Amino acid sequence: MSAVIDAPVEIVWDVLRDFNAIPNWFEPIVKSEIENGKAGDQTGVIRRMTLADGMVAHEQLTGMSEPDYSVTYGVLSKSPVASSVTGRFRLRPISETGQTFIEWGHEFEPEPGQADAARAMFQSLYPITFSGVRKACAALRGTGA
16 A cells, blocks of 8 residues: 655654554554664564554564665564564655655465455554554654644
8 A cells, every 4th residue: 555645754763663663553552662672763663552442562673674664664563454464664755845655564374264354454454554653754754633
């Protein structure tokens, strides 16, 4: 899935590069804690996320490229609809407008009989993600949402 964020790529990167800062831009997550003592931008860091409903999920940062403005991560928690979940995003500057193009995707193995439910679950996350990133960038720039 992709979107355009009305902020320079450096601002969007500042919002997203700290793996532990997810509550700042993804509303369903109310708390995130690092479990293995690494920095929030260090490959291998594991975050423990608490959702608004009390559910807990774990993800691990598996790759980060500053020059490419990209991140990959693995979902360590079991899902009822998918396993072996890998997420990734990449930012690209839109030089003509000063905006940022963001691509976000997930690869996964659906549980038996859950392929449609797994696709629908991930598709439902993108609008929430992009909206939250837009709000966080606007707040960082002091321009409001």
